[in-house]
Amino acid sequence: MKILVLGGSAFLGRAYVSEALRRGHEVTTFNRGLSGSDQPGAEAVRGDRTSAADLERLVAGRRWDAVVDTAGQQPSDVLLSAGLLSEHADHYTFVSSIHAFTDWGTQVVNEDSATYPCPADTPAGQAPGNHLKAGCERAVLERFGAGRSLILNCGLLVGPHENVGRLSWWLERVARGGQVLAPGDPERALQHIDARDFAVFGLDLLERGTTGRFLTTGPTGAATMKGLLDACVEATGGRAELVWVPDERLLAAEVQPWTELPLWTPDQPGWEAIWLADTSRAQAAGLRCRPIMDTARDTWDWLRERGPTAEPYVQGTTPLGIDPGKERKVIAG
Ligand SMILES: NC(=O)c1ccc[n+]([C@@H]2O[C@H](COP(=O)([O-])OP(=O)(O)OC[C@H]3O[C@@H](n4cnc5c(N)ncnc54)[C@H](OP(=O)(O)O)[C@@H]3O)[C@@H](O)[C@H]2O)c1
Structure with missing residues (x-):
């Protein structure tokens, strides 16, 4: 498959790129070249995701089977990237956070739990930090639609890099x-997850064309x-x-x-419930944690x-x- 990783040079994105290359996929990464190095075998395109001109240069003449966005933090930026990419890719994985759930920390959350009511076009600095991922999720769903989007709510990430x-x-x-x-x-x-296990699970889902939401972290305890x-x-x-x-x-x-x-x-x-998120859907879908x-x-x-x-x-x-x-x-x- 042809896969575009937005980011891809630091930690989780890096793990995705390594695993995707290992599986024989064709990988493009898009980042500014500031946070880490790109891996041999991936096509590295330099640019800033907050710049429409840089994103237009990225998509010109290119098409992917899937986008993996490990790096989206601001809803308006994700709206921009997902909007431009919607005609150039079939599927968009967005790495969100467990923080997107309103009750995370105080109650056991699962995929059906409410997320913060942050609009998809929220500009930088216009919402509390823990609300932003919920807005980013909405941006992806608005531009790619539920039938082409995969939202992974990530828990505590650990591991090399x-x-x-x-x-x-x-x-x-x-x-x-x-x-x-x-x-x-x-x-x-x-409750934690090794970034490499996250990437394996995320790519398994992507290869199957899975859509929807998975709370992606290790089992409690x-x-x-x-x-x-x-x-x-x-x-x-x-x-x-x-x-x-x-x-x-x-x-x-x-x-x-x-x-x-x-x-x-x-x-x-x-x-009270910070380490008690319900991960049964991800485990049933094949998540395995080392x-x-x-x-x-x-x-x-x-x-x-x-x-x-x-x-x-x-x-x-x-x-x-x-x-x-x-x-x-x-x-x-
Ligand atoms: N750590 C945790 O415990 C935890 C918990 C919950 C959720 N998460 C989520 O998991 C994800 C992990 O991210 P990661 O850092 O491991 O991902 P990554 O994709 O490995 O690294 C972030 C990438 O974003 C790029 N980037 C940053 N600003 C950019 C810009 N303006 N334009 C283009 N590229 C830009 C960086 O490169 P350049 O700087 O070189 O551009 C880098 O390649 C994040 O979405 C995080 O919110 C993490």
Whole structure:
């Protein structure tokens, strides 16, 4: 098949491109050449998806069986790309987020759950960040129609080439060794997906011409916090001692959930069901997720090959990770 990946050079898009090339598809990528490198074997077209002129240059004389949009974040941009591509491609996969569901976090969500009422033509900066993916979904559905669109609501992504730094931060912290502050209930269930498993599932659906919506993440409890951190310790050579500190003590010490200790989600209002999304439709459609140990080992191999980054990991604009002095103080109690 001929497949266009909008983005395709960083993390999930990169995994799609690798898997599509491995399967023998003809792949075009479209990006600005800023966030990563394109892979040998793919046709790389440079351009900015916010520019109609760049998109017109992309589609001129080209046609694809399918578009995979891993990179759409603003509804009006997605409306533009989907509009121009609707005459040049048969099928549009849009990688949305679990954040698009209004009740995600507080209730168990599935494919029939309500999404935020964000219009398809919302310009940048005109809606709260967690509403935008719902607007992007509408943009795809307006331009390609439900009969040619596949919406994949992505959960927490992990794996090699991760461009946020959550699992990467833990691997690097644990690799430094010593006593490591391990947050909250060791048995707290997490829900995550390796980007490579996402890409395999997404391409299986695309090859079958599947349409509709799939909540695409691993089953709840596929890993626990302890399972994830034990995997990090084992993958990095076992030099760390995990010291488990309960939620109450961490909160009293003003440790910031999610960012100072990535992936730590204490029991608090708004997060009751954060790791409980219903993934049964995706599993019935063939989604298979590898064990966290495999993801941790491969991500550590990639991190060692890549070397340290010059900039700290950030969530939005908030740096990830706890200051070593504060970590020691909290452990000491
Ligand atoms: N990480 C998570 O836990 C998580 C959770 C839920 C959902 N998601 C969603 O999953 C997807 C993952 O994305 P990814 O970063 O892994 O995808 P990716 O396709 O690997 O990387 C993003 C791509 O977008 C390109 N890009 C950015 N701005 C552009 C522009 N103006 N014009 C053209 N290209 C542009 C980047 O290249 P250039 O910068 O070089 O242009 C890069 O190739 C996102 O849609 C994200 O919202 C992620």
